[in-house]
Structures are given as C-alpha cells and as structure tokens.
Amino acid sequence: MRRTWQPGRVTTPIDDYALLADLHSAALVSRGGSIDWMCLPRFDSAAVFTSLLGTPEHGRWLIAPEGGTVIDRQYEDGTFVLRTRWRTPTGEAEVTEFMPAGDGRADLVREVTCVAGTVEIRSELILRLDYGATIPWAHRVGDALTAIAGPDQYVLRGPSLEAGDKRHVGRHELGAGETATWVLTWSNSWADLPVPLDIVGALDDTRRIWRTWDDAVVVDRRWADAVRRSLLVLRALTHADTGGIVAAPTTSLPEDPGGERNWDYRYCWLRDSALTLESLLAHGGADAAANWRDWLLRAIAGDPDDLQIMYGVGGERSLAEHTLDHLPGYLDSAPVRVGNGAVKQYQADVVGEVMIALAKLREAGVHEDDFSWPLQRAMLTYTIARMDEKDQGLWEMRGEPHYFTHSRVMMWAAFDRGVRAIDGHGLDGAREEWARFRDQLRAEILEHGVDPSTGAFRQTSGQSEVDASLLQIAQSGFVAYDDPLMLSTVEKIEHDLLRDGLVLRYRTASGKDGLAGSEHPFVACSFWLVEQYAMSGREADATALMDRLVGFTNDLGLLAEEYDASTNAQIGNFPQAFSHLALVRAADALTGRYQAPVTSTRSR
Template sequence: MASPIEEYGFISDLHTGALVSREGSIDWLCLPRFDSESIFAALVGDESNGRWLLAPSRNVGHSFEPVVVRRSYRPSTFILETLWKTEEGEVLVTEFMPVGGHGSLLIRRVHGLQGQVVMRQELELRFGYGKILPWVCRIHDDDGEALLAVAGPQAVLLRAAHLPRAAGYSHVGEFPVAAGQTVDLQLHAFPSHNVPPPAIDVDQALQTTSAYWTNWSRNFIPQGSYDREVERSLLVLRALTHARTGGIVAAPTTSLPEEFGGERNWDYRYCWLRDAALTLEAMMTHGFRQEALYWRNWLLRAIAGDPHDLQIMYGIAGERELPERVLNHLAGYRGSAPVRVGNGAVNQYQGDVVGEVMVALAKLRDQGVHEDHFSWPLQRNMLLYVENNASRKDHGIWEMRGEKRDFTHSRVMMWAALDRGVRAVEQHGLDGPVERWAELRDHLRSEILERGFNKEINSFTQTYGRTDVDASLLVLPQVGFLAYDDDRILGTVSRLERDLLDGNGLLLRYRTETCLDGLAPGEHPFLACSFWLVEQYSRTGRVSEAKSLMDKLIGLGNDLGLLSEEYDAIEHRMAGNYPQAFSHLALIRAADALNGAVRHLKRTMA
C-alpha cells in the first residue's frame, strides 16, 4: 500500500521527478518527462504496478526494527539524505537525479556509518503506467554486469555492484554495507534502440548537482521570518520547471485524491497559464528574473497562433492535445479511483487566465524588461481574446464541471487584463487601442460592483445573482481592483470567515454541498486559500492573526518542507497532488506580506 502523502520526499532533474517514501520505496516516476508514462506507479496502485524499494533488511526475531533517524535535503538542494539505524549499525542513503547532461538517471547511494547493515532492494519495473511488464535480462559491457529491462521504445538499465535476482515478476536481493563502505546504484532510462548508457562518476554527478542547486539558490535574498520555508518553496517551483522548455507543471503527480474515496482525482502534470504566471510573480519578487524571462518565452511559444484558440493549459513543450482518460487497471491511491491521465479541463473556458498572465507580465515590464517584436503583439492578441469573450460565462478558477456562470473572480481578472493593457500603453509607451480597452475595463468594473457585490450580505459573491462566497474573492485586492482595507473587501472577508472557515481554522475554496460544480460534494481545505487569508490579514493590520494562521499552515508541511494541494485536518494527512506549485507560491506571497507587515509594525512602534 502507498505511504501517506506527507511521507514522500521529492527529487527532480528539471525534466521529471520521483517520489521516495520514508520507507525507502520509489513509488512514482515518469520518464523522460513529468507527463510521460510512469515506470513506477505503486503510488496510485500497488507494488505490482512498479516500485523500487531500497532499505535495511527487516529480520524476523530482531528486537530492534530499522528506523529512520532523520531525513532531510542537503541545504538548498534536492539531494535527499535518509539516515537509517538498525540493530547492527547505521547507513546514510543519498538519493538524487543528476542535473545536466546525463539523460534520465536516478542515483541511490548507500554509505556505511557504523557496524554492518544488510540492505534489501525490491525492483518491480512496469512501463505504461504500471501495465506493461518489460523483458528483463542481464548484460555485460565495459562497466560490468547490469540489469536491462525493455518494452517497446523504452528501456531501463540498473547498474549496481549487487544486482537483484529474479523472483517471479520482481527482482529482489540483499547486500551488506560496512562502516566506511559506499555502494552506488544507478538507474538509467533510455530509448530501447540506443546502446545502453555507460556508468557515470557518481561523485562528480553529486558534486555537479549540488553545485547547480546551491548556485541557483544564491539569488535568494533573506526577508526575515519564514526564510527557510520560502527558499524551499522557490526550490520546489524551480524543480517543477522543465529545464529545456521552461514549462512549469502544477505538480509531478496525477490522481492523488482531494477527497479520499471520492472522484476528485485529476492529472496535474501540465502547465496551467494561471499557475505558471503566479509562479513567475513569485520568482520575480525574489530576484529570479532570468527564470521569469524563460517562462515568458515558453508562454509566447505555447499561445502563438489564433487568439481564439487560447487554452488554459498546455503540455510541457506547449502541446495542445491533452485528452483525459481513465486507467482502469490502477486501483487509485489507497483505493481512491479513478486514476486519470490527461485533463478534460483543457477544453474549458476560464475567463480569469489572461488576467493572471497580463498581471505577471506587467510586473516583468515594471522591473525594466523590455517587450520585443514578439511578446507585446501576443499580449495584444490575448487582450483581443478578452474583448471577444467579455460577455461569456465561464467555468471559473476551480474548473467547475457544472454549467458555466458569471464568476466574480473571473470578471475581475478580465478587468485586470485590460487594466494592465491600458497601463502598458500609458506608462510604457506601447501601442494598442487604449481607448477601447479603457472603456471595456471601466464597464467591467461597474458591472462587477453592481452584480458581483451583494449589499444585503455586505460581500462579493462567487457568482452573479447568488449569495455563495468563494475564497478566490481574496484575490480582488491582490490585483488592485479594490484596496485590501476597502469596506467591501472587509465585508467579504467577514463572510468568508463565517461561511468557509472549517473547525480547524482552515479556509475552504467554496462549499461543495451548495455549489453546483458538477461533482459529488466533499473536499478538504485548499491550502493556497488559507495562505491568501494570511496575506489579507497582513495587509489590514491583523498581524497576530496572520502569524498564527501562517504558523499553523507551515506546520502542515512535512519534515522536508513540502506541501500538498489540500489538507485533511481531521485525519491529519495531506490530500491532493503533491508537491503542489500553487500551495508553495501562495506560501511565498503570504510570507512576503507578513514580513512586510511586521516591518511596518516595528517602524510605527519605534
């Protein structure tokens, strides 16, 4: 059975990523990209769907079972270290995916610290999301003996001093590691028509990978409290970015349930314009302008073409076809079916998306980045898309699978898109039909204030004509539609606190039992929404409440500083896809706002 979500570590080579459980089992890995088919899928099935266990052997009759003493990343990296202690001794397991020039490769290094520990490995390779059993054989080449697995176009090669032996449809084996001894295991993936790749120098790869991550992190400037969490969140955002294309995936996993046993299981291994744009903002705020430019280039390639064909998400290289299908051979994470690949929301109309993108690109402009012959014309095309869809109902930020509605948040983000277009002309000297944009912008503002705000309950509402509220309304002041301390925003916050705060002080996105989202009711608090509330509290002088909520949210991360999409506060477990970019970028915004509020408070008291 798969481990609790919070028990997994994450390692990445900026092309794909693996999830490693505290028990030493790699239960999820797609190769060669985040959105490729998996070779290990035990996370959403069972061991027979693929996994690679490496841990101290558990001997029957021993009074002391192997335990993990500590687990951590090397500072400012995605090199995972796990210290195991057994009755016979201690070993340190170091796991990472080399960055730069090695292809798809996963390294597991076991170093003996005390005594002698017998390590056990169990290798089940299953291609095609756990469905395809490869042909496995031993080969000999200049680097010695290796285990080769082939199925169609894919091949995987295990190089190790102690290769596991066939046992049914698995390969198992044990090997001793004495104090001072180091044993390396290298898992290479490559096209089956190619010659198997040679062994690499693990010491050199470890040094190069460590240097990459630490050098990248040097751009991070400490801000005050929560620096460790902010730095790790920035690293997560970088780890979810494809090195060659610049595409940023929302998460490296699919179908981790938002409601255990429910149907809210989605594939997040794609690039949402919204998530990527917000990631861009977080990167820029903390000095990573080059990454922001790289993403802008990805965006321009992805959306190039007819503005009528704009999508809310794309593949990692800008692919447009992401059809959703169910993998019936997989039982789902701890029985939570269905397991989906692809995402049907790709065909939805979500009116807010252009707004997020235009807000992010405006911030890039304000930092002195000049538009070129390609970037501004495409932004004009996006604004034409807004104009052409100005009266169209949509599915909203949460990708409702019910009927389309006039979502207040979506209408505000359309206003924000036009507002940034007007500013680009007026403040940066760019060309465009500014009068037309300004007229539509002002019309939208009037409409939103008239139809999106309910005077009887003194709150903005999720959609026009209803009284339900939605946590996305906290974004209104973030994009400058109204001030954080505007009475209408404060009234909305009061309504959100009344209607959407759960018994544990976490904020729901909306009430699934009353909102017609096209799915059965039930989900856990979406962590980004509570981080938005921290930001709102910080901007309006509620600093102690902001800090209390922030500390609670930080405590919901695991020992590695990773966050999932949602949190089940009743059972004290993570829920949803993991690690989740949206949660981490919202953490960064909340920390920035809270640190700013604390500094302001200190100045006023001085």
C-alpha cells in the same frame, strides 16, 4: 500524529514522501525507502513506478536496511539531494539519493553507506512500464540489467539483483565504511546502451546547479527556511529546457479520499505559471521568470481564438483526458486520470493573471519585444470577443458555466494592465477601447458581483455564495485590501468557508462543480487569507495563521494541495506549486517584501 490510511490496504501517507528532481522530471520516495512514483524522461511521461496509485505490483523500487528505522532525513542545503539516516539492531547506514541535473540524461542514483557496525540492505526492483500496465523484457548485458518494452529502456547498474517472480531482489551486507550504489537510467529502447554514469561528477554538478540557483534567491529572515524551500520546489517543477512549470509532478492523488476528485496536474497552467513568475520576480528570479515568458509566448503563439488554459511541458495542446482502469487509485480513489479535460474549458480569468504577471515583468526591467507585446494585444482581443460569455471559473467547475465574479475582476485586470502599458511604458494599442471595457466591467462587477444584503463580493451574480477566489480581488488592484467590500467578503468567507480554521475553496454542497463528494481545505486559499489579513491591518491574525500553515509542511518542507486538520494529513497532488507559491506570497506580505498594486479609487 500521523494517520496510516487503510482503505482495504495500507497506503503511505502523502507527507511521508520526499521529492527527487532533475529539472526535467521527478520521483517520490517514501520514508520507508520505496520509490513509489517516477516518470521519465519528463514530468508527463508514463510512470515506471506507479505503486503510489496501486500496489507494489504496479511498480516500485525499495532499498532499505533490514530491520531499520529512519532516525533522520534531510536535503543537503539548497538542493534536492536527499540523505536518510537509518538505525538497525546491528549498525547504522546513510542513504544518499538524487536525480542528476544538467547532463541531459535521465538517471536516478541510490547509494547506501554503512557508517557503523554492519547492516543488511534489502532491495526489490519491480519495473512496470506504462503506469504499471506493462511487464518489460529484462535481460543482462554485461554488468547491466536492462528492461525494455515499446519505446522505453531502463538500465540498472550496481550490486547484482536476482530475478524471480517478475521482479529483481537482493540482500547485501555492508560493514562500516562500505558502500553500495545503484544507478537506474532511462533511454530510448532503440538507442545504444547508455554509458555508465560518472556518479561523483554527477553529484558535484547537481549540487552546483541547485546551489547556484538557490544562492541567487533573496529571502527575508522570518519563515526563511519555508520560503527558500518553496522557491526551490517551484524551480524543481520547472522544465529546464522549455521553461514550462508543472502544477505538480503527480496525477490523481485525491482531494476527496475514496472519491472521484482526482486530477492530473503534470501540465502547465497559465494561471499557476503566472503566479509563480510573480513569486520568482519578488525574490531575484528574473532569469527564471524571463524563461517562463519565453515558454508562454511559444505555447500560446497562433490564432488568439485557440488560447488554452493549460499546455504540456513543451507547449503541447492535446491533453485529452482518459482513465487507467487497471489502477485502483490512492486510497481506492478511482478513477485514475491521465490528461486533463479542463484543457477545453473557457476560464475567463486566465488572461488577466497572465497580463498581471507580464506587467510585473515589465516593471522589473524586462523589455517587451516585437513578439511579446503583440501577443498581449491579441489576448485582449480574445477577451473582448468573449466579453459576454460565461465560464467555468478558477476552480475548473465541471458543472454549468456562470458569470464568476473573480473571472470578471481578472478580465478587468487584463484591460487595466493593457492601459497601463500604454500610459506608463509607451507601448501601442487600442487604449480607449481597452479603457472602455475596463470601466464597463468595473461598473458591472460593483452592480452584480456584490451581494447587497452583506456588502460582500459573491461567487457568481444573482446568488449569495462566496468562494476563496474572491480573496484574489485585492491582489488584482480592483479594490484595496482594506476596502469595505473586501472586509465584508473576508467576514463572509470566515463564516461560510472556514473548516478547522482553514479555508475551503467553496461549498461543494452548492452543486456548481458538478462532482460528487466534498473536499478538504485548500492550502493556497488559507495562505491568501494570511495575505489579506496582513495587508488589511490584522497582523496578529496573519502571523498566527502563517505559523500554523508553515507547520503543515512535512519534515522536508513540502506541501500538498489540501490539508485535513482532523487527522493532520496532507491531501491531494504533491508537492503542489500553488501551495508553495501562496506560502511565498503570504510571507512576503508579512515581511513587507510584497508591494500592493495601485488602486485608483475605493469602491465607495
């Protein structure tokens, strides 16, 4: 069943949205035909449609047949071209929507065709720039409606809309075979009016670009549709020019509806990007993975001491967090945030995840050059300098720093991959020093990162809590998936962190994250449990959980950050790269595509 959220006003459920993307930015269109979120020309640009985080007055674009009901919607195979079929009391219509890819423009195309009888199309365009804060100056230039404020200009071409009450509305009757098409284009306000889009050519080019990439992807038969769509989502969240991969195209969709756990995910986390690289490599995406490496090298180039956990789409370093107090937030979840304060955190695991990904890139035949390997050596120097420093952990705790076991394991992995690069690929570096730190960390983790009363890894030293990040320990190669330490850890996680059979990131009641409220199970963590089950001989459990999780995708195969099983609702930023890449890994573990890392010894 679907839940209609009603915290003072009706809000569209997250899984009612479809993603439109052009490899530079994205838009979300509801099942009811309203584009409630769109940032142009980049993922992290200020939104022009922001009703997702407020009301229609904060900007939206509605196109829907009057009195209509959606009877089907789907993407064209291998693309993000969306087709929605509507039925009304007098006829049927099909809406085709897409963001043209590959032409260097920033457009959104919405085309309505009456396929039977007659239909009346209702349109309402409310342009509100700067996240709904600014009403632009709108006027007509020839056949185009233009709206300008500050540096931004939006141009609408198509059947005429009437101005009134600071919006533009229209009703257009179509008979069978008739079509109405609107194109909204962004440009700089000081630039010439953009020329009209060649719609037919743009659609052909967009299909070709998506399908060329999709055709190169190799997937196994089991869960093939979910894996293929997930890989397409990862591609859609990748900026074609820079190679940066954003965690999600949205900001401030809450982890705790009505609460403060609302974050801006429109940036490129090194960790998320590294894990995405691994998934792409496993499915024939070596070119995309190499582009990510190039983005990484540019982003982190400079003094190793300045390494950040995340960057802007183009490698920008300044992502200062601030709130948009004019927006009430999705489900009245305030504050709405732009920027992300976690950019200033020290998260000790990040170098390890990057080193693991780059090691897999080497193993796939992508050679190091005189830039990439020295940068990896510099990252290891950075890690050495902070060996004794506590950190905020994988989950970006906003409380006090700790020695997180997962972070210490990933530091171990960083040195381990450095040693292996020298031993297996003939690269140069401080092998003996790296090996010494690797062995030192291993001894420390086994002494302080394990709870002697349970034989399980623990979240931080000196306490008994577990968190879901511990499921990544076997993924690093620190121990095998079936090592007694991992099996005990899984048992503890099953006891402490399962809610409705799904995995929480951690127990928020522990107070480590420094935030009020709680949250729902994190989708990626449950997929990690699938992987752990599959790789440790619990195939029946893995398959059952995998089938359930894949069933959480919406009708278009999209997943948010979290899931509320009690109401069958997706929660959090959407769609979420972390969820989709974890789906791919889990499927790979179950189908035999995933190769476990080599572990030299068991823990005991």
